[in-house]
Amino acid sequence: EGTVLNEAYYWVLSLSLKYATTNIQASPALSERVRVFESLRERQGQQRTSGATEQALSVRLADGRTVNGTTGVTTPSIIAQNARVKGALVSRVNGELWELLRPLEADCELQLLGFDTTEGKQAVWRTGACVVGWVLERVFGVEVCREGVSESSLYCDHLENR
16 A cells, blocks of 8 residues: 555556557556556545545645645645645655645645655656656567666666567
């Protein structure tokens, strides 16, 4: 759990699956990644909508300002735009990593994290690793074994199909 489901990652997986189903057969690894991602996304959606009613919420920003929002509607991305915060890549809500487009569920403390933070770098690198993996599989026909991030960059291990 604790995985930040990145919208760009979802886009890459969706694009991969659409490409695979229209042009060639999807690899078992790709199909499994899409299946796992879809199940996590569905579970998150169910948690958000179960018993959800729109209520006012209060969000305390890292600089001490407090902004108001609505549960299930207001997202860290909306708050970043309204507060004129530039460069936010991921957020932390009450100490938990939180994707920018995921609606807030209750009163909270919000940190907007950019590339100057470890979490921001890892969000960018993780998305980059997924894009590189997609290109390796779809364009070069290799099988991606694993992809991820280290402390200083991204990696994408693969096997060439000779």
